[in-house]
Structures are given as C-alpha cells and as structure tokens.
Amino acid sequence: MRYSPRRGRTRRASWTPPPWKNPTRFVDAAAEELALTPPEQLLAEWRTTRARLHTELVNVAEGRKLPWFGPPMSATSMATARLMETWAHGLDVADALGARRQPTARLRSIAHIGVRTRDFAFTVHELTPPAEPFRVELRAPDGSLWEWGPPDAAQRVTGSAEDFCMLVTQRRAPAELDVTAEGDDAAKWLTIAQAFAGPPGPGRA
Numbered sequence: 001m002r003y004s005p006r007r008g009r010t011r012r013a014s015w016t017p018p019p020w021k022n023p024t025r026f027v028d029a030a031a032e033e034l035a036l037t038p039p040e041q042l043l044a045e046w047r048t049t050r051a052r053l054h055t056e057l058v059n060v061a062e063g064r065k066l067p068w069f070g071p072p073m074s075a076t077s078m079a080t081a082r083l084m085e086t087w088a089h090g091l092d093v094a095d096a097l098g099a100r101r102q103p104t105a106r107l108r109s110i111a112h113i114g115v116r117t118r119d120f121a122f123t124v125h126e127l128t129p130p131a132e133p134f135r136v137e138l139r140a141p142d143g144s145l146w147e148w149g150p151p152d153a154a155q156r157v158t159g160s161a162e163d164f165c166m167l168v169t170q171r172r173a174p175a176e177l178d179v180t181a182e183g184d185d186a187a188k189w190l191t192i193a194q195a196f197a198g199p200p201g202p203g204r205a
Contacts, residue, residue: 027198053082068197084110084195088169095171103141103162111138111161114168114195115148121194130155130185138164155183157190168195 034042057075065072073081087110094101115136119129135153138146138161146161157164159179166172167179167190174190181187194200 080109080113081197084113084169087165088171088196091166091169091171105140105142107141107161107165108146110165110169110195111136111146112148114164114193117168117195118189118193121189121192124194124198124200125192127188127192132185134186134189136164155181155186157181157186168193170194170196 037045057079060066060075063074065074066078068078083106087107091101115134118134122129132155133149133153135149135151135156136147137156137158139159140146140161157179159177163172163177163179167174167177170193179190181190192200
C-alpha cells in the first residue's frame with residue numbers, strides 16, 4: 001500500500017482486498033504479497049515511496065488534515081506515525097539479522113506518540129481511559145530526561161526511552177524491559193500500550 005496525501009487516498013494494488021472486507025488482516029495480507037518481490041526491487045520501491053512521501057508531507061498546508069484509516073491526521077502526526085512504524089519494523093529486521101541498532105535522540109518522537117496514545121490503548125481494549133494524567137519520565141540515549149505529564153501525578157511510568165519505545169510498539173514483553181509503573185492504572189497501561197493504529201495488538205508474552 002502507498003499513501004498519497006495529494007490524492008487523499010491509499011492506492012492499493014489489484015490483489016489487495018478492501019480494508020473493510022478484512023479489517024484485521026488486510027495490512028498483513030498486503031505485506032505477505034509484497035514479500036514475494038525480489039529484495040533489490042522492494043528496497044528500491046520503498047526508497048522511492050519514502051522520498052515521495054517526504055516531499056508531499058513537507059508541502060501539506062498548515063492546518064490541513066489528511067484522511068487515513070483512523071481519524072484524519074495532520075502532516076506532523078502522519079510523519080511521526082510513519083517514523084514509529086519504520087523504527088518498529090526496522091527493529092524486526094535487526095532482530096532477524098542478529099544486529100543491534102544504536103539508539104539516538106530520534107526515539108523521542110516514538111516515545112511521544114506512545115505517551116499520546118495512552119487513552120487509545122485503553123479504548124481499543126474496551127476499557128475506560130483513566131481520568132488523571134500520568135507522569136512519564138524516560139532516560140534518553142544521551143542520559144538526559146524526557147518528561148511528560150504533571151510532576152506530582154500519582155500514576156507514573158519511568159525507565160529507558162528505548163525500552164519504552166519497544167514496549168509501546170509491542171516489540172518486547174514488558175517483563176524484559178527497563179520500564180516501571182507506579183499505580184494500578186499505570187501498571188495496566190504497560191500491559192496494553194499500543195502506539196500503532198488498529199485493533200488490539202497481541203503483545204509479547
């Protein structure tokens with residue numbers, strides 16, 4: 001699938017079923033088909049699409065919302081979501097190759113979307129989102145502190161920024177990560193956190 005902000009729709013190849021006919025599998029079904037593409041061709045197409053998406057997002061008028069499978073997004077939110085998805089699936093590739101990527105300050109964008117999707121995670125699990133804001137304090141790769149929420153919040157999440165990003169993209173089990181919760185609601189969030197759109201993810205046991 002390739003998204004075009006200029007056209008305001010997702011262009012699907014003829015083999016891809018409409019999302020509403022297979023709402024929980026259409027992304028995976030498309031990925032399985034594209035996985036049959038020769039690696040060199042697939043990488044070249046990905047780079048071409050990435051460059052085109054960058055150009056189009058930069059030129060989106062301020063205040064314009066872009067249609068998507070979920071609620072319409074601003075260009076900034078769209079770019080952040082794509083960064084998150086690219087990072088998460090890039091981690092899948094690194095894991096398959098046994099490689100270790102060095103974390104950088106760019107993780108802040110992924111951590112931010114993870115924090116911002118707290119209520120979404122509760123909602124897709126048919127739970128009422130907590131009324132009170134959480135405090136989130138994460139250690140950045142350079143040792144500095146990234147902070148969200150009021151300092152005196154009763155519900156708190158602290159730990160490694162990289163591990164938090166793995167948590168909200170469901171790339172590692174919570175028990176494997178340096179992320180700690182204080183408070184029942186915060187502890188529950190760590191078990192259902194989900195930065196990506198769609199139905200509840202299966203998580204990692």
